[in-house]
Amino acid sequence: MIPDAHIPRGDLGDKWDNCLDSLHLLSPANKRNRSVIVVGTGLAGASAAATMSELGYRVDAFTFHDSPRRAHSIAAQGGINASKNYPNDGDSHYRLFIDTIKGGDFRSREANVYRLAQISGNIIDQCVAQGVPFAREYGGYLDNRSFGGALVSRTFYAKGQTGQQLLLGAYGAMNRQIHQGGVRLHTRSEMLELVLKEGRACGIITRNLVTGRIRRHMADAVVLATGGYSNIFHRSTNAFGCNVTAIYRAYKRGALFANPCFTQIHPTCIPVLHEHQSKLTLMSESLRNHGRLWVPKQVDDPREPRNIPEVERDYFLERKYPAYGNLSPRDISSRTVKEVCDEGRGVGAMKHSVYLDFQSAIEEHGLDFIEQRYGNLFDMYRHICNEDPYLRPMKIYPAAHYTMGGLWVDYHLMSNIPGLFVIGEANFSDHGANRLGASALMQGLADGYFILPQTIGHYFAEADAQPLALDDEVFDAAEQDATRRINRLLAVAGGQTVASLHRQLGDIMWHHCGMSRSEQDLCSAIDQIQELRDEFWKSVNVTGTSRDLNQTLEYAGRVADFMEFAELMCRDALAREESCGAHFREEYQNKAEARRDDERFSHVAAWAYRGEALPERFEEKLAFECARLMERDYR
Amino acid sequence: MNLVLRIWRQASAEVEGRFEDYPVSGISTDYSFLEVLDRINEDLVSQNQEPVAYEMDCREGICGSCSLMINGTPHGPRPATTTCQLYMRHFHDGQTITVEPWLSRATPVIKDLVVDRSALDRIMQSAGYISVHTGEAPDANTIPVSKSRADKAFVAASCIGCGACIAACPNASAMLFVAAKVTHLSLLPQGEPERSHRVRAMVVAMDREGFGNCSNHYECAKACPKSIPVSLIARLNREFQHAGLLGHEYGGPIHHAAHEE
Structure with missing residues (x-):
């Protein structure tokens, strides 16, 4: 069954503080005697490894790449949310919380999501101090933009390379700890098995990808920060190496797998142009701030897009969801794109894409404005598709992008296996049934910089170090x-x-x-x-x-x-x-329109591996004390 | 398109390598260069032969994994483009394309087209960061940074660590790579306190790895897929001299961390 999720007592706004106040602490001397294995060195893994080492733990970090800087966090384009309310447009922790809960269609834990909103501002502070070159206004202060479904501007960004800049920040923080000897980095090392001793996570088995050597590693706790599994769809926006192996191996050793079917399909990607195409490149969602999605009203319209008059175009998101229009959430946008293509109104050689058009934005704001905001994205599109998006609308189609599902964790980010912690995309926790734009980076860094390094100490303080040898x-x-x-x-x-x-x-x-x-x-x-x-x-x-x-x-x-x-x-x-x-x-x-069933399904589904028999499904009830359950209506 | 790829094969660092020709036909101009290699590899596996080892991951030009010397140019003929973003429309039917690994003393071959670029990580570990503990940062808007400075820092920070600059340089110099990080952090007020120490430590680490010096060929900037400007090397030299004039404000030797497998 599912263990207690350890949601702290108190009002929503007090829960994280109450949790911190109740955590058992380790003395600095004892921290030096505790070791942690971190598998994966993307945003979540690198930030966790760095911060735990700063606190005094001995950390071994593993990546299958040749360098931590290759992790797929590097490819996140759009931005990172934080409820700083710098633009003075009415944002607050509560609003970020509500947007995230609602975006997740009420399938995530209130306490976790509120904590995420509370921490979001600290992340920006941390990253700026590390030298992350976020976009700035002429006055020298940080710039924000509205992003994927948000009515306030709370997204911090670094052109279309926000993930790269944040990852390089975390990589720098980890490099500093490597230099100081607190983190030992193991590159080109792939985790193949999780090792348990008397029910506790105590180590991993890795394969060195250059020598083929199988090695054993032990520690007092194991952290999985191994990302998502969208590559199960073969073509996706993920990097080629992204895989499910680490968390699936842990599942086979007894870790619960939560909501595996919650997989996000991103609406704006470069469509399939030929059979041997290996990659579906994401075009940042931020493009929807100024680009308008449309298809011809007429099926099989042979005309060039520019020759189709306004009245014969169907701006389908603006038509169906006038309140949010082109900024409707990812799932709704993706399904609507699929709908119009299934109706036969898709465009492009394979009839499987829709236009993303910047003509009106260019007319309204000028070419310079659009170039300044989206220049690198436009270049990227031109490189791949050999068409100039300043002159012809882009053609886009949805692609598998992010997996909300992952290993089940409690409020401390610990799985049901004592000593096994899971952070970032690899866990299931904060995005419910759908993730809002610009919140993956936020969650990965919240887990890695601010949550796990605190909660893991509580586990160490409660559990005595077990004597163990590698020849066990x-x-x-x-x-x-x-x-x-x-x-x-x-x-x-x-x-x-x-x-x-x-x-x-x-x-x-x-x-x-x-x-x-x-x-x-x-x-x-x-x-x-x-x-x-x-x-x-x-x-x-x-x-x-x-x-x-x-x-x-x-x-x-x-x-x-x-x-x-x-x-x-x-x-x-x-x-x-x-x-x-x-x-x-x-x-x-x-x-x-999607029909939710709160009576029967207001819960997290967590699956337990049962060998040859079918897996067993458990439920963690979701209680909503603060957010009012409502039908998601973006019309 | 019908093409011949002349590819460097080398089973390991210890044995000698050689070129092998791989004809491939029916390639659409919409194929990416790596999709052609995928095709060759699938054919090789079908014939029970070992496929060509090469590195790639994101295939969207940002992770820096892909490399390849294509007809003598790192990342191939198109400027400001990584190999993974290179499309076959930039080649012509019937062409023979030579594909080699990126060779330098500091980046030895592991297998076929895969080289060891860990030297770049070790340079970064020496001082390529701002020392700030998690939790001690002030509010992000406490220190304003002028937009032009922030934008310049961003351009330098957009280096993807692929190593094309080294592969292109006749001296196998890593100075553009180091200059990019030094520039990024020295332009920002947050990077100021460690400015002198950083540049000295990184240059020492760079020299220790066996990279050469810059003698103004400018091939690095031409090969850079992210268009990092060569002027940053001048800034690196200036920062280094400035740090030398200021002396060893941090004191003590610049030591070096061990790098595990």
Whole structure:
């Protein structure tokens, strides 16, 4: 079952302070005797590793990249929210909290989300002090913009490279600790297993990706900061390396997996132009501040977009959702784009995109204004599509982008396995059924800089350090499991490439468990996944050996885990008989609008691995004391 | 399009490498360069041969993983473009394209087209940051920073750490890379207290890794996918001299952290 979530007592605004006041503390001398493993060195992992080292803990940080600076946080474009209310437009912690809860369609914990809003301002302070070059006004103060569905301007940004600048800040903070000896960095090291001793997390098994060497690492606690799993759809906005392996391995060792079916499809991405296209590049949501989405009213309109008169264009978001228009939330925008394309009004060679048009913004604000704000994004589009967005509207289509689901954690960010903490995109906690724009960076850094370094001390103070050695039998067993899997992958020697099997899995997931889901589709997907998984283990071809750099082997291991995890995702989508946020079940709608079922589904679904048997589903009830449950209505 | 890719194959750092030709046909001009390599690799695996090892990750020009010397130019023929953002429309049908790893003494080959760029991390670890503990920062708007200064700092901060500048330089100098970080942090008031120490420590670390010196070829800036201006090297030299004149305000030797595997 699900353990207590440890939501602190008191009013919503007091909970985090009450939690901090009640945490047990460790003396500085004792902190030096405690060690932490951090897997993943993106925003969440790097900020956590740096801060814990500053506090005196001994930290080992692991990344499968050659450098922490490659983590996919680097690609976040748009910005980071904070309720600073610098623009004096009425923002507050409460408003950021309500927007985030509402954006998540009332499927996240009030206490967690309020804490996020409270901490958001500290993050900006921290990052500015580190030298993050946020956009500024001429007076020298920080600039804010409105972003994806927000009625106030609370988004801090650094052109379209906010994630890069924030990650380099966290990377710098971690580098300083590496230099001082508090963090030992292990690059090109991929976690293959979590190790437990008497039910507590005590270490990991890694593979060195250059030498192939399998190594054991132990610590008093393990932190997973390994990001999201959108690559289960094969084509996504994620980097190629993004995978589910670390958190899926932890799930198989007993960690609960929460809301795996909550996956966000981002509305504004570069569409598929050809079959072998490997990547769906995101075009920042901030473009929707000045760009307008439209398709021709007429099906199969052959005219150039500029030759289609205003009256024959359908600005479909402005028409359907006049209050929010082009700034409607991601799930609603994505589904509406899919709708108009399914009606046959899509544009482009594959008829599978819509226009994102800047003509009126250029006429109103001038070319310089648009260039200043979006110049690098326009360049990026021109590079990829070979078309000038200043002259012709962009063509965009939704793509898999972010996964709200992840390992279940309590208010302290600890999973149900004592000593296993999960932060950033890898946990499930704060975004509910749908994440608002510019809040992923906020959550990753809140977890890493401000929450985990405090709460982990409480765990250490409560639990005595367990004597353990690397030759303990728990390490023998975990290492054998990891080695056996590698040998099994190499032994198949079949006729299909890993990429082709991954493509097939992605097809199943995109069409059956993507923007729109139904019982029939999901049942069929589960059958198809099981068949494909058998096929994978019969026919995958992994060339080379396990004793050197073998990218095919790395990829095969990750896809093998996707093959199992895909089924869990579909089962979760099937069990959630309602539409909420990014999860849209065709059976549960009112005139094409999502129909939530608060009676039956106002809960977090957390799944426990049960070996050969079906996974077991548990529920954590969500209580709303402050936010009023309401239908999300952006019309 | 039909093409031949002449690719450097090298099983490990210890053995000698060689070029191999890989013909590939039916390529659309909308393919990215890496999608062509993917095609070649899928074909190789289907023939039970080991695919070409190369690095990439985000495929949107920001993570700095992709590299490749393409026809003698880092990141290929298009200015201000990473290899992952390079499209086949910039090549012509029937072309033979030579693909090599980025070689320098400080960035040795690991396998095929993959090189070890950890030297860049070690330079950053030496002092490429502002020392601020989590929690001690004042309100973000306490210190105004003029927009033009912040914008200049941003341009320098947009370096992706790919190492094209080193690959392009006849001296394998990492000065553009170091200059970018030194400029970014020295332009901001928050970076001021450690300004002298930072530049000295980073230059010492750079020299220790075996990178060469700048002798004004300017190939680095030409190869940079993020258009980091070469003028930053002049600023690096100026900052270094300035720090030398100020003396060792921090005192003590500049030591170096161990780097684990």
